[in-house]
Amino acid sequence: MSRLLTTxxxxxxxxxxxxxxxxxxxxxxxxxxMRIHRVWPDAPLPFxxxxxxxxxxxxxxxxxxxxxxxxxxxxxxxxxxxxxMPAQIGARQxxxxxLNAAAFWLAVAAFLILIxxxxxxxxxxxxxxxxxxxxxxxxxxxxxxGAGMDLWLASIGVFCLSAWLSAVNMLVTILSERCPxxxxxxxxxxxxxxxxxSILTLLVFTVLLAAILLLFSDRHFGSSFFVPVGDxxxxxxxxxxxxxxxxxxxxxxxxxxxxxxxxVLPGMGLATSLFANFARRGVRGxxxxxxxxxxxxxxxxxxxxxxxFVSGMNPYAGTAFALxxxxxxxxxxxEVLGWLTLLSRGGLRLQxxxxxxxxxxxxxxxxxxxxxxxxxxxxxxxxxxxxxxxxHFHLVMAMAGVFSxxxxxxxxxxxxxxxxxxxxxxxxxxxxxxxxxxxxxLPMHLSGLAGEPRHYDRLTGPATSFASIVANERGITFxxxxxxxxxxxxxxxxxxSARRGRPAPQNPWQATTLExxxxxxxxxxxxxxxxxxxASGQEKFLPxxxxxxxxx
Amino acid sequence: MPATFTxxxxxxxxxxxxxxxxxxxxxxxxxGGGDGDNWENRPSxxxxxxxxxxxxxxxxxxxxxxxLMFFVALVSAFFVRQSAGHFDARENYISDWHPLAVPPxxxxxxxxLLLSSVTAEIAxxxxxxxxxxxxxxxxxxxxxxxxxxxxxxxxxxxxxxFLAGQWIAWKQLVAAGFTYSSPDPSSHFFYLITGTHGLHLxxxxxxxAGALIGLFTLRxxxxxxxxxxxxxxxxxxxxxxxxxxxxxxxxxx
Numbered sequence: 176m177s178r179l180l181t182t183x184x185x186x187x188x189x190x191x192x193x194x195x196x197x198x199x200x201x202x203x204x205x206x207x208x209m210r211i212h213r214v215w216p217d218a219p220l221p222f223x224x225x226x227x228x229x230x231x232x233x234x235x236x237x238x239x240x241x242x243x244x245x246x247x248x249x250x251x252x253x254x255x256x257x258x259x260m261p262a263q264i265g266a267r268q269x270x271x272x273x274l275n276a277a278a279f280w281l282a283v284a285a286f287l288i289l290i291x292x293x294x295x296x297x298x299x300x301x302x303x304x305x306x307x308x309x310x311x312x313x314x315x316x317x318x319x320x321g322a323g324m325d326l327w328l329a330s331i332g333v334f335c336l337s338a339w340l341s342a343v344n345m346l347v348t349i350l351s352e353r354c355p356x357x358x359x360x361x362x363x364x365x366x367x368x369x370x371x372x373s374i375l376t377l378l379v380f381t382v383l384l385a386a387i388l389l390l391f392s393d394r395h396f397g398s399s400f401f402v403p404v405g406d407x408x409x410x411x412x413x414x415x416x417x418x419x420x421x422x423x424x425x426x427x428x429x430x431x432x433x434x435x436x437x438x439v440l441p442g443m444g445l446a447t448s449l450f451a452n453f454a455r456r457g458v459r460g461x462x463x464x465x466x467x468x469x470x471x472x473x474x475x476x477x478x479x480x481x482x483x484f485v486s487g488m489n490p491y492a493g494t495a496f497a498l499x500x501x502x503x504x505x506x507x508x509x510e511v512l513g514w515l516t517l518l519s520r521g522g523l524r525l526q527x528x529x530x531x532x533x534x535x536x537x538x539x540x541x542x543x544x545x546x547x548x549x550x551x552x553x554x555x556x557x558x559x560x561x562x563x564x565x566x567h568f569h570l571v572m573a574m575a576g577v578f579s580x581x582x583x584x585x586x587x588x589x590x591x592x593x594x595x596x597x598x599x600x601x602x603x604x605x606x607x608x609x610x611x612x613x614x615x616x617l618p619m620h621l622s623g624l625a626g627e628p629r630h631y632d633r634l635t636g637p638a639t640s641f642a643s644i645v646a647n648e649r650g651i652t653f654x655x656x657x658x659x660x661x662x663x664x665x666x667x668x669x670x671x672s673a674r675r676g677r678p679a680p681q682n683p684w685q686a687t688t689l690e691x692x693x694x695x696x697x698x699x700x701x702x703x704x705x706x707x708x709x710a711s712g713q714e715k716f717l718p719x720x721x722x723x724x725x726x727x
Numbered sequence: 728m729p730a731t732f733t734x735x736x737x738x739x740x741x742x743x744x745x746x747x748x749x750x751x752x753x754x755x756x757x758x759g760g761g762d763g764d765n766w767e768n769r770p771s772x773x774x775x776x777x778x779x780x781x782x783x784x785x786x787x788x789x790x791x792x793x794x795l796m797f798f799v800a801l802v803s804a805f806f807v808r809q810s811a812g813h814f815d816a817r818e819n820y821i822s823d824w825h826p827l828a829v830p831p832x833x834x835x836x837x838x839x840l841l842l843s844s845v846t847a848e849i850a851x852x853x854x855x856x857x858x859x860x861x862x863x864x865x866x867x868x869x870x871x872x873x874x875x876x877x878x879x880x881x882x883x884x885x886x887x888x889f890l891a892g893q894w895i896a897w898k899q900l901v902a903a904g905f906t907y908s909s910p911d912p913s914s915h916f917f918y919l920i921t922g923t924h925g926l927h928l929x930x931x932x933x934x935x936a937g938a939l940i941g942l943f944t945l946r947x948x949x950x951x952x953x954x955x956x957x958x959x960x961x962x963x964x965x966x967x968x969x970x971x972x973x974x975x976x977x978x979x980x
Contacts, residue, residue: 270782343789351782377793385800388919397908398915400804404813404823415910416823417811425807426800 182272187279188258189591191249192584194279194286198245199577201290203659205238210652214645216633229318231632232301236319237293239304240327244334245286247438247576252376253282253341255441255583256369259590260345262690263363265354265698270347274340281337289330295322303630305427308401308420309408312393316408325394328387335384342376345369354689356700360462361719363688363704367465368444371472372437378476379430386426393418424486428479435572436475439539440468442579443510446532449582450517451705452686453529455716458705459516467506467513474503484552485559493552500550507543511536527601528684531582534609535575541613542571545620560630563623569616578608581665588669589683590690594676600668607661614654618647685716692720780953787957791964794927798968801923802975805916809979826980827913830899836892837973843885844966850878851959854952863948872942875955879942882962883935886928893925913980920972927965934958 181187211218212226212234219225226234261269269275292299300323302311314321349370353362362370389400399416401423406414451458458464480488480496514536523529545567549555558564581604588596625644627634634641634648682691688704698720702709706717812822853859853875863871897918900906905914934957941954 271786274786339790339793343786343793346789347782347785350785351778377789378796381793381797382800385797385804388923389801389804392915392919397910399823399910399912400808400915416912417808417813417821418912419807419811422804422807422811426804429800 180276182276184257184261184269184272184275185591187275188254188256190279191254191257191282194283195246195250195254195580198241198249198286202238202241202246203662205234205241207655207659209234209238210655212632213634214649214652226632228632229301230298232303232317232630233299233319233323235630236301236303236327237289237299240289240331242573243304243434243438244331245282245289246580247572248338248434249282250580251441251445251576251583252369252372252437253279255365255445255580255587256345259587259690260366260369261348261352262692263366263688264349264352265357265689265700266348266352268352269344270352271344274344278337278341278344281333281340285330285334285337288326288333292319292323292326292330295326297321298323300324300327305431306390306423307427308390308393308418308423309403309406309413312390312401313406313408313413314394315411315413325391328391328394332384332387332391335380335387338376338380339384342373342380345373346377349373354698354700356698360465361700361703362465363444364447364458364461364464364468365441365444365688367468368440368442371468372440375433375437375472375475379433382426383430386423386430389426390423421483421486421488424483424488425479428482429476431482432479433472433475435568436472438572438576439579440472442535442576442582443468443471443539445579445583445586446514446535447510447517448686448688448704449528449532449586450514451707452684453524453526453532454517454520454522455524455707456517456520457703457707458513460513461703461705464510464513467509470506471503471510474499474506478503481550481555484555490552497550497552501547504543504547504550511540511543526684527596527598527605528582528586530602530605531578531585534578534605535582537609538570538575538578538612541617542567542569542575546571558623560628561623562619562627562629565629566616566619566623569619574612574616581605581608584669586684587690588672589679592673592676593679594672595679595683596672596676597668600664604661604664604668607664608658611654611658611661615651615658618651618654622647622651682718685714687716687718689719692718779949780956783953783957784960787960791961794964795968797923798972801916801920802972805920805975806979808912808916823910824913825911827905827911827917827976828980829917829976830896832892832896832899833973833976836889836896837969839885839892840889840966840969843882843889844963846878846881846885847959847962850875850882851955853878854955860948860952863951871948872951876939876942879935879939879955883932883939886932886935886962890925890928890932893921896921917976920976924965924969924972927968931958931962931965934961 178186179190181190208220208226209231212231217225257269257275261267297318297320300306300311300319301317302320302324306324306327310316311320311324314324349362349366389398392398393401397415399414399418401420402414402416402418403420404414404417405412447458447464478496478500480492481500484493484496518533545563549558549564549567585596585601588594622641622644625641627641627644631641634645681693684691687706689698689700692698700719702717702719702721704719706719708715709717711717711721809824810822811824812820815821854871856871856874859871859874863869900914900917905911905917907915907918938954938958942951945951945954
């Protein structure tokens with residue numbers, strides 16, 4: 176019990192990762208059900224029977240919500256930051272340990288409330304993770320839109336509070352708890368990333384909370400913020416006033432787009448650190464790289480409209496959002512070029528964390544390249560809501576994010592257990608995952624170009640005919656099954672190495688950042704975070720804690 | 728096991744000798760209280776009289792920055808909803824927005840809230856009067872507490888008065904036929920804005936009560952300063968938020 180009621184940031188970080196593990200397991204199983212249903216729509220599921228179309232939509236909704244909020248937000252932002260951020264800046268603990276624990280338990284509550292939506296009458300909501308009104312505003316609009324939707328709103332509302340508290344705590348910690356000598360230009364890039372994501376979290380999650388409040392009011396208190404006049408549902412006019420679904424889209428995507436950067440920026444910071452470490456080379460243009468992280472975060476706040484090109488928004492606004500969106504390609508490209516510069520001189524140590532960081536880079540580029548295509552209103556008019564978009568964000572956000580999470584787990588595992596994860600299994604896990612991930616998400620571009628919409632539960636039938644892409648879809652499903660199966664290797668490695676893994680030396684990766692420093696030391700940092708080309712004794716790298724002993 | 732680091736005393740070349748201009752890199756302030764004293768050897772939270780205060784102030788500032796975005800979202804929804812409408816069969820643009828005349832008692836409430844901000848500020852400053860603080864620090868009595876407590880009580884009373892005034896305003900509106908479930912979007916916004924702001928003030932009143940209790944029970948003068956200081960800043964911010972929200976409700980219907 177005392178292990179659960181802890182306020183220690185490292186313990187909380189691990190608990191956050193367990194929460195993510197629970198969410199990612201559930202979310203993956205849901206996605207497998209979706210994939211199987213798409214290829215064999217009439218095959219009955221054990222203990223359930225044949226999936227109805229609304230069940231498919233419920234799967235889509237819960238898969239998206241679980242993955243975005245409880246995996247891609249919780250693991251890199253809250254999990255890893257709690258695990259190593261205080262150590263990386265030389266602080267003994269977070270600024271507000273109890274607030275931190277409260278934020279964690281709110282996140283757990285949000286998760287449980289969301290899962291409960293499966294078990295209420297009519298089941299989980301069907302309006303997608305974006306919950307567009309009027310579908311989400313009218314309980315009668317479909318199965319799951321009653322109690323299930325209410326639980327969804329409650330869950331995300333609680334999650335907003337959790338994220339807000341956690342971000343405040345993180346910001347105060349970074350600002351006021353750095354050890355002597357840890358100036359801004361000596362922060363590891365991960366800390367820069369967590370700083371930016373915390374600011375983004377602070378600015379956008381409360382907006383989502385306000386939107387949820389308005390939607391809840393529409394559902395239960397007879398207001399009409401989002402329901403348009405004369406809205407017809409099941410033959411009944413439910414529109415009460417001149418509400419506007421567009422308003423929800425604006426509020427939601429003002430949150431939703433920065434959320435993407437909250438998910439992927441920690442991965443970018445971690446990748447920078449890992450590339451420098453495993454290439455044994457200092458980060459080129461540290462200040463520029465840090466500034467570009469900040470720039471991506473800030474630009475990310477003004478691009479939300481590119482999710483709404485076909486929503487009936489003013490076309491001039493679409494042009495403006497297209498411009499800001501394409502502008503974000505500039506700092507992203509600078510980051511990528513910075514990484515390539517770091518890597519281009521070879522001599523890489525290709526251990527498992529590095530492989531996964533390279534996988535992150537690969538997905539970030541592959542998914543990022545379709546970004547400027549979708550950023551153009553004219554092209555998006557065709558591609559919107561097709562599998563092309565699904566492929567885009569699964570590569571650039573989901574796979575890149577998940578691979579950076581894997582990189583972090585393989586990299587920091589010795590900190591938690593004192594043991595290394597199995598290299599051979601890790602590499603096998605990487606290669607199967609990377610091939611299966613591309614096998615799953617690259618062909619989706621083709622389905623999308625063929626016009627396959629995102630939310631159709633079956634490809635052929637009286638209403639739709641996509642018989643020509645059935646083969647493509649079958650391949651995707653097999654690849655997805657392989658991808659999920661490969662994760663069993665990871666789970667086994669995770670459990671097995673905790674007991675039987677090779678004992679790790681105190682600084683197994685010859686890293687320079689402070690989380691690998693010996694315990695119980697008072698630091699005075701005298702050098703930057705990536706001094707891999709400076710000789711220090713017989714070693715050719717200078718850890719940030721090392722110079723501390725020079726002063727005495 | 729690879730030797731991961733050595734203890735050789737290697738002299739690190741500094742980029743900046745520290746003569747003139749900026750201080751050398753390792754002497755620049757970091758927020759960690761590295762001001763040359765041996766405070767950094769103390770446990771975190773006891774490194775100088777202002778360390779904790781700074782930390783808690785940052786907490787309040789960041790938390791309120793997030794809160795500000797909550798109200799920004801509500802206000803932008805207000806403007807969007809206000810301009811929304813539809814075309815009827817004869818191509819006339821019709822909007823369902825009817826401006827709501829706010830109950831006049833709100834002006835009185837606003838004055839009360841402003842006054843409460845003044846009393847909160849007086850209470851806050853009592854905790855930072857150097858002579859009194861020094862006396863408390865040395866254990867020669869609690870002059871700062873004695874001076875601050877009545878002002879805090881006054882703030883609490885004025886805050887409660889404001890909330891009571893808001894309650895009366897809602898009653899008046901309900902009596903005039905504007906309930907939350909009436910189809911008028913402007914009344915939705917009135918209740919939503921005053922309601923969420925009132926909820927914040929309720930939390931503020933709880934914080935004030937907590938600060939009053941803390942004033943008499945907390946043993947370290949720094950902590951007494953913190954509870955009053957943070958509560959006062961929260962209270963001021965709610966006052967400023969209210970000025971904007973009130974201006975919105977009165978002048979931008």
